[in-house]
Amino acid sequence: MAAAGIDLSQVPAMAPPAGQISNFEDPYNRGPAYIVVAAVFMGLATFFVSIRLWARLVVQQSPWWDDAVCVLALLCQATYCGLNIWLCLHGVGKHMWDVHALSLLPLIEPARVMAAVTEPAIGFTKLALMLFYYRIFSRHFVTKLGIFAGLAIILPLYTTLFFLFVFLDTTATTSTNKAMAVLNVVSDFYILVLPLPAVLGLNLPAKKKAGLVALFSTGFFACIMSIVGAVYRFQFANNGADFTFGLLNVILVNTIECSVGIICACLPLFPAVLSHTALGQSADWFVLTLRSIRERLLSSRSRVASINEVHASHNNQFYHETVYPAKNDSCYSILLALYNWLLHPLSVFPGPKLSAASRLPYAWRLWQGQLHENVKQLHDIYGPVVRIAPDELSFNVNSAWNAIYCGGPSNKGFPKHNAYRNAQTFESLFDAPDDQHTRLRRLLKNDFFSLRAARRQEHMVQVYADRLIAQLRAHHCHKSGGCMTGKTRPPPADMRQWYNFATFDLIGHITLSEDFGCLEGQAYHPWILMVLTHFKLSALVMCSRFFPPLSTVISRLAPRRLMRLQNTFIQLITDKVDRRLGRRMPPGQQDFVSIALREGPGDYDEHQQHILQDDSGSDTCQARDIWVSDNRETSGGSQTPSTDTVERLNKGELEANCILLLLAGSETIATSLLSATHLLCEHADAMRVLVAEIHAAAPTESHITFTNTTMNMPYLNAVLRETHRLCPPLANGPARVVGDSGAVIAGWRIPPGTTVGVTQYAANRCSANFTRPEDFLPERWLSPEQAEKYGYAADHQQQFVDDSREVCRPFSTGGRDCLGQNLAWVEFRIMLARMIWNFELDVCPRREKNEHDAWGIGGSKTKKNIRFSAFRKWSDLKAFMLWQKESYFVWLRERHQ
The missing domain is CATH 1.10.630.10 (Cytochrome P450)
Structure with missing residues (x-):
């Protein structure tokens, strides 16, 4: 009879632990946070799938099964998120003692459906990724075999888990949840390392291989989320008393993991859309730069691979589907920056990472008129050779002068870079071929x-x-x-x-x-x-x-x-x-x-x-x-040759x-x-020394002649040379381009096509070349006899013995x-x-x-x-x-x- 008087609407689904009381009015609720996260990640996933479909159907006009699978993954993920949002609106995210007992019963069946939908959402995402790998690496036997093995093992397991969640009783799905957690982690890492055999087969140094692996590892975040999800699944399976609160952790991580997987499967196709717009009509010059990426990926597979063989290899498909379409958008910039930083032939040279990734810092400092000072600071930090742009090196040592500017036909050294020619378009001694x-x-x-x-x-x-x-x-x-x-x-x-x-x-x-x-x-x-x-x-x-x-x-x-x-x-x-x-x-x-x-x-x-x-x-x-x-x-x-x-x-x-x-x-x-x-x-x-010398050598002004100033005024000539050292007329040395056979400059092997130069301002103010490089000391240019004549002690002159005077040109x-x-x-x-x-x-x-x-x-x-x-x-x-x-x-x- 007493039970008949209980108001079930005020009974919590679980008795509160010691020290806690039920709060039905304003409980702690993490459900709204999940709704926000789900909306953001589903929005991103939907956007990237739309871009993928547009690229394949309109731009490339080559749809394949991986596109259909990606759409199925998105639909399953949308269903999964929709069910989770409904659950959050009806109690999931709160502690059980803050949920009415009557409100808990309607959650059981939708939760079972949600758990069943999880398997196809994650399974289709992984299938889309493996099919994408198949399009790229189908000619690489080991990778192709790994893809088939993944399809033969992973997909049947996810299919089995799906039917277990559908037909098993709720109390019997504890082991299924644990199995799914393990499968998610193992399969994510399997897919992550799947392209490694093909990448490691490239003929590249270890550092460059590591950089290329990083390009294929954008799904590592999904692996991290699957590990976190596994932890939450085991905790939920072992201690699921606080059902409504513990379930939120699982669905939150699953939502992020699956959405990131869909995005990773679509991201390589994103650039193709922009390349089809007006932005991509005048950017064929990017292909020349990207060709180095393609050739690096492809020709390195064989030491004797020709360019034609490169076009026939399987990685050419990767270039056309991922990098080439990106020639006009931010994805291209990101890929190119990563390549310049990690894989470019100049990546072994010291220098700031930002300058290695892009020429924007170089151009900005040039436009600001501060390039010379910046390059000097870089040489002070990194040494005699510095990478100041993705394809440019600066030297500040004497041996670089002859290596760069001498030799070759007519002793002209390497040819000039077109960008460094005179801004006018006529030809003179300065910029003629x-x-x-x-x-x-x-x-x-x-x-x-x-x-x-x-x-x-x-x-x-x-x-x-x-x-x-x-x-x-x-x-x-x-x-x-x-x-x-x-x-x-x-x-x-x-x-x-x-x-x-x-x-x-x-x-x-x-x-x-x-x-x-x-x-x-x-x-x-x-x-x-x-x-x-x-x-x-x-x-x-x-x-x-x-x-x-x-x-x-x-x-x-x-x-x-x-x-x-x-x-x-x-x-x-x-x-x-x-x-x-x-x-x-x-x-x-x-x-x-x-x-x-x-x-x-x-x-x-x-x-x-x-x-x-x-x-x-x-x-x-x-x-x-x-x-x-x-x-x-x-x-x-x-012009017709003159008859003269x-x-x-x-x-x-x-x-x-x-x-x-x-x-x-x-x-x-x-x-x-x-x-x-x-x-x-x-x-x-x-000034005092110079005044005394000039008046001693030229009693009258008419005695100041070229011969007299050259022969009888050594301190004047020392002043002029020291002036040229500290204030060279051209602060930034003329840039040249290394020829097709490469070169050795200052002991460094320089690859073909590299822009090189001696930055005079940096070389002349380098402490390795001159003692007290920032000080105006004309006496450094005097011979011992001349220095003694002008009152400079031998000890004072001794400090200049090791000066590399030849570097000042x-x-x-x-x-x-x-x-x-x-x-x-x-x-x-x-x-x-x-x-x-x-x-x-x-x-x-x-x-x-x-x-x-x-x-x-x-x-x-x-x-x-x-x-x-x-x-x-x-x-x-x-x-x-x-x-x-x-x-x-x-x-x-x-x-x-």
């Missing part, structure tokens, strides 16, 4: 770039040095003996501008017998301003060449102003060359044009007129799309080399002069070294010596006030609140093609003679 370069070099070297020819230009160097000093004395110089303070002092001189003015005017006269009027007008010619912006533009162009699809985007998004700038740049040079070709040179004078055209008595007028009028037979430099085009037309390559017996440059070659000479022959010298001035101003001791080396280096030495020595002879220089302190107006810098009355200072460290500057120099203001005072 080797055969064309040999001809151009032969035509120009002896008559214009030899030491004898450079000394013939000494008179013009002296003329423009006179003009520079006269302008500085007139506008910025404080008279000797006065105090360099007070409001009446002359304004400081921005030596960056003045050196550029002088070198641009000088090289303009040497090249075209017409300067730009910079010194006279105390301002940049508009063309020069375009030149100074050209180098950063070149860096952007170079970055885009590393990513060809990106170059198309950049060409469309780039401001039209940049393209107009290029057109104007080319047109100005063309006009200047035409104007020069229309006039005679005075008797006894020569410039670059007259030498390039072999002008001489009797043929001057005839050849001049021929060059000007022959528009159809010569290639004039035309403004082309520098962003996209990388197929270069040889200037004059199709004297070989000359055609007009296109003349314009291209005039542009090169105006760019390289001005900015590099200005950079060297500014860096030397900066270093001397920062090191008073070196500011003008490169080999058959493509800088032809203008003789002229550069003439300018550098004479201009710097005369500046030091005439002026005392003091660095201007940092200012940001309106003092610009009082000083009248540049003649502008609008320059207000502009930073006015001199940079403190050269290493703080950015470097693109050349250095991006900042203003360097100094006070000038006429030196007391």
Whole structure:
């Protein structure tokens, strides 16, 4: 009778343990968490199956049984998750003592159905994976045998478990649950290692094999989940009293495991969809890179495998179904990054992993102008050879110079990398192919770039040095003996501008017998301003060449102003060359044009007129799309050979080399002069020694000649060499590409196609090459006798005995070294010596006030609140093609003679 009064709706399904009470109102419930997890993983699985079907039915149009099995696995998994969600909404996830006794009974039958559906969901997933392996590795006997064994053993076992769950009583399924837990773990690991025989059969080093195994091990997460699931199944089978709470652990792990398996079976087909869209229409260049992956996977199976045999092997199917379709999407990027990091032939070289995986870090630092400093830091960490990009190595040792830049036809070393050629698309000495370069070099070297020819230009160097000093004395110089303070002092001189003015005017006269009027007008010619912006533009162009699809985007998004700038740049040079070709040179004078055209008595007028009028037979430099085009037309390559017996440059070659000479022959010298001035101003001791030497060797200014500065001023030459060491005109060395037979560089075996180079900035500041590499110490370049003459103790000089001085090669080396280096030495020595002879220089302190107006810098009355200072460290500057120099203001005072 007492039982008749019990309210069964308030009776828990299980008595609470000691210390616990039933909570029917707000119990602890993990059911909602499962619903969220199931929704996420089922959504992902559905998405990837949809992508798989689209790839097979629409893109590849080659559906197979593994696709149908994958759909069946998804349907079973959806049914399984749906049943579990219903169970969670009706009590699963709570403790038994928080569930009404009446609510438990309706859960029994759905739980039995859920347990039965588990087997086909997991079984179909494993079947889809094995069928996928069969499509890839069906030609590999061991792997094929393993697939058949898996199909013959695993599938019957899952089928048996399914019928046991259907027909056995609930109380008799404990052993079945344990058997299923063991089967899940064993089968997952079996499928995981199934492709290993095929992979290990590849002819690869152990490290590369391990990396390739990692690519096939994306299902390892599912194996981990199956182990966790086995633990929960055993716990649930041995202690299932708290049925509703313990069951959630099992269904949660099963849901994740099965969903991950479905995703793994579909992931290789995901890239094919994107390759079928507009994103994949202009990316054939990716195939060239991916070919190395395919050949690495396939040709390594046999040491004598040819490319045709590779295409016939079974792994070719893997390439076309997994990697090749990925050429335009994130999956491609991930696969390629893994390959570059783990399997690439350069993976044995030291360097940061991110740089090994992608060229993006390299391109970003190049665009930021910090590549030189970054490479130096990498060499400091990793040593003499560093992998700075997936296919590029940087060296900082002397032996690498000759190995890379010497040898081969005409001693030119390895060929240049296309991406590192001049950003303009015309050909000059800088970027002409080797055969064309040999001809151009032969035509120009002896008559214009030899030491004898450079000394013939000494008179013009002296003329423009006179003009520079006269302008500085007139506008910025404080008279000797006065105090360099007070409001009446002359304004400081921005030596960056003045050196550029002088070198641009000088090289303009040497090249075209017409300067730009910079010194006279105390301002940049508009063309020069375009030149100074050209180098950063070149860096952007170079970055885009590393990513060809990106170059198309950049060409469309780039401001039209940049393209107009290029057109104007080319047109100005063309006009200047035409104007020069229309006039005679005075008797006894020569410039670059007259030498390039072999002008001489009797043929001057005839050849001049021929060059000007022959528009159809010569290639004039035309403004082309520098962003996209990388197929270069040889200037004059199709021109009909001249009937003249004297070989000359055609007009296109003349314009291209005039542009090169105006760019390289001005900015590099200005950079060297500014860096030397900066270093001397920062090191008073070196300045004092240099001043004493110059005045001792040159009692009057007229004694400052090329011969005198070369023969009688060893400390001046030491200053120049130390300047080139710390501030090389080209911070990043020219890159070359190793030939088809590979090479040995600095003791390292380098595979074919590798981009290599000596980074001058890193080599010159390496502690393994130089003692106190960051310090400005000109005395390191002096002989013991010279050092003793200038008061340096033998103990002091002893520290430089092991310096690798040969590693400092500011003008490169080999058959493509800088032809203008003789002229550069003439300018550098004479201009710097005369500046030091005439002026005392003091660095201007940092200012940001309106003092610009009082000083009248540049003649502008609008320059207000502009930073006015001199940079403190050269290493703080950015470097693109050349250095991006900042203003360097100094006070000038006429030196007391």
